[in-house]
Amino acid sequence: MIGRWALAPAEGGGAWLAPLGADARPAGPVLREPDLVEAVRARLPEVTRWVWRSSAELLPRLLAAGVRVERCYDIEAAELLLLGHEGRLGEPRSAAAAWARLRHGPVPPDPPQRAAEPGSQSSLFEPRAGADVPFDALLEVYAEQQRRHGAAEHPDRMRLLTASESAGMLVAAEMHGAGLPWRADVHRALLDELLGERYAGGGEPRRLAELADQVSEAFGRRVRPDLPADVVKAFTRAGFQVRSTRRWELEEIDHPAVAPLIEYKKLYRIWTAHGWSWLQDWVRDGRFRPEYLPGGTVSGRWTTNGGGALQIPRVIRGAVVADEGWRLVVADADQMEPRVLAAISRDRGLMEVAGHDDDLYKVLSDRAFSGDRAQAKLALLGAVYGQTSGDGLKNLAALRRRFPRAVEYVDDAARAGEEGRLVRTWLGRTSPPAAGSQDGGEAGIPQESDEVPSGDGEFTPGYASTNARARGRFTRNFVVQGSAADWALLMLAALRSATAGMRAELVFFQHDEVIVHCPREEAADVAVAIREAGELAGRIAFGETPVRFPFTTATVERYSDAK
């Protein structure tokens, strides 16, 4: 059975195609057909995976024509992951570059990424000059990539990683196409309520102007609350030494300007980041369509380009409203990161704690923190984030006693980072080389020695430098955050398959949370599909494990009603 075909666009809307054999090489003649979309459509039943240079290049045409492929393999996404695994992150990842490396020719740099334009198709959906290669070269690059999977530390996991990253590309493009249902009228009503009406001429809205006046009044002189330097100066004059105007620092001060200042900052943020101009720029025809970038962060978390889609403030979420007769199924993975830590470290105690659907922090605190859930959560997150002070650190000892392998797992990752070594997620996504290391950073920039005291007052002989410790915190977090992203990607892929036969659409994804927009009658099935996708992702990623991956789901009409 040949279920795998390579595909590339040809001139005039046509396509190059070739069936691929088990050796990843053409199993038949290369075909040239006049219409790419029809070439794909005609083969939908038989082709289970399309191998192509770039999903961003092909998916818009296919989606616009209503063609939904089952699976794909994105050569340039895979190239980035393979380069990273090989410790060569930073080398160009285009197919043209990969081909040049194969031929030992001059390697072209990657074309620059453009920022997304509001309301338009995503910038990814424009052809990227200089990244393309002839079809036969593309086939060579693909075959070589398959060989490189075999050379990975865990070949099967690496195959899973590139496959799921490719699935993520499909989900991302489809979510962009579907869009998050967004009621501009509700958004405007929220803004009016929070910020007051706008003044003609584009100045700050009434509520902000009032708060700015209150701040000035409290200081007895004109102070602009949006200028940190101005605010610091004003507090200094008033006899309060502040190093910054960060909220937690201001909250320590007993001064009448503090309350209106904090309120101003909060509302100012809403106004500038998700106010009227955001609405104008990003919402069209009742949909918010951000451009999602799978693998946008080194750890594998997604980013978005334009619209700040992963930072939608809670107070604005009331504007996300399902269509008439439809619902939003909002699903949150419960305590995703500690569960993933249990699965990857195989710590017996933590696996046992994570082997229930119940609130993990509650179970943890009952076992090891005498019922104090907050303490338990703090200790665990502190271990994962590399906390250096505070209660989390204090409780680290208790955590280490109960869950030695879990703590060792992140400690090992931290040590690797401090020593300049690379770490990997469970599926093999690899941390970037430390800045300035051998060939990973900018050539010629001397690296601070890890053994040199850095004058931060905490240096102890034998300890790593400030930079090395920062690097250790990064790699410590990387293995957990990144492995959680591995799981989330598999979950998304499974959910996409499960909802393929429904009218339901995936419309939002944010690290450990997914929103599906569906007819009311489908909501219950969608909720089940999400839970099953979570468990399936756990089994596929981590094999046999007692760790459970439950979701909290809510079927709502408004996003803000979900929690």
Added chain:
DNA sequence: TAAATTGGCGCC
């Protein structure tokens, strides 16, 4: 004048 950096805060 434009690009890069900084401070601050939103989300996970």
Added chain:
DNA sequence: AAAGGGCGCCAATTTA
């Protein structure tokens, strides 16, 4: 409660 990981975005400020 304290301020430790990952991002994007905005406005202001600094640098080229």
